[in-house]
Amino acid sequence: MKNFTSVTDVEDPIALIKKAALCKKSPFENDHLGKHKTLGLIFFNPSLRTRLSTQRAAYNLGMNVIVMNIDKDSWKLEFEDGQIMNSDKAEHVKEAVAVMSQYCDLLGVRTFPGLVNRDEDYSEFILNQFIKYSSVPIISLESATLHPLQSLADMLTIDELKIVKPKIVLTWAPHIRALPQAVSNSFVEWCKASQADITVTCPEGFELSPEFMEGVKLEHNQKEAFKGADIIYAKNWSSFNDYGKIGQNLDHWIVDQEKMNLTNQAKFMHCLPVRRNLVVSDEVLDSSIVIEEANNRTYAAQAVLQEFLTSMK
Ligand SMILES: NCCC[C@H](NC(=O)CCC(=O)O)C(=O)O
C-alpha cells in the first residue's frame, strides 16, 4: 500500500477488516513494530476521534506521534503554484510537506472540502499536494471526499454484529450546516468493496455523486427504505448536484424510534459528532452502537499503521 486515502488503495479490504479485528483482540501484540518510527498527524480541521484514536493506535504499536493543527500552530500555507506570496500565507505547501515528511515516517492529514468549488474538492486538491510533496506514505484522516479510517472502523463494527448479509441503509439526516459527503461516499465505497447489501435513502436532489451511487439501491421514501433494515447508518451531507447546498424543511428526516420500529431491530450507527434531536432522537442514540463504533476507530487505524510498518521493516 503506497498511501491510505481510499478503499481503492487497499489490496484486500476484507483482509484489512480482519486485521483490525485481530488488533482489537490483541492490541499490544506488535508493540515493538513501531519502535523509532514517528507518525505525524496534521489537521486543517477539528477532530476528536480521529486525533485520539490514531494516536492511541500508534502508541499500541510503540510509535512516537507528533500532532499539529495547521493554521493555528504553524504558518498559513499557500497551495497555488507560481504565486507572488505577498498575502498572509507565509509558507508554500511544497516546502512544508517536504520538511514534515523528513521528521516523520508516516504522515496523516485531515482536510475538509470548501463545499463551494465541486471540481476542486473532488480533485482532492490539498490531499494530492501532500501526496506529491511527501517523501513518506500519506494516510487520510478524512479528506475532501472520503474518510477511509472511519469506514474501516464501520465495517469492523458491522462484522462484529455477525449478521449474515445484513440489510444496510445509509440515511440522509437533517443538519443546520453544510457538511461534506466524505463519510457517506466512503461508507458506500467500503460497503461495495465488501459486497454488502446497501441502500441509500435521501431527499430528491441529495443523491451522492454518480460514481458512488453506481451499484447502490436508491430509495427516496425513507420509511420504505427502513423496512427490514438490520443497520441504519445516519449522516447528513450537503447536496452534490446543487453543490454544497443544504435543504429546507427537511427536519422530518430525523431518525426517531417510530422509524426504527419499521426495521428488523436495526442497530443505529453514526460516525460522530452527532447533533441530538436534529439528526437522531435521544432515545435512538442512547440505545445505539455509536460508542463501540468509535472505539473501533483505534483498531482500524492500528491495522493501517501496522500494514505500513510491516512493509518498512
Ligand atoms: N469526522 C466526522 C465528521 C466530520 C464532519 N462533521 C461536522 O463537521 C459536524 C460539525 C457540526 O455538527 O457542526 C463531516 O460531516 O464530515
Ligand SMILES: NC(=O)OP(=O)(O)O
Ligand atoms: N468520526 C470522526 O472522524 O470524528 P472526528 O471528526 O472527531 O475525528
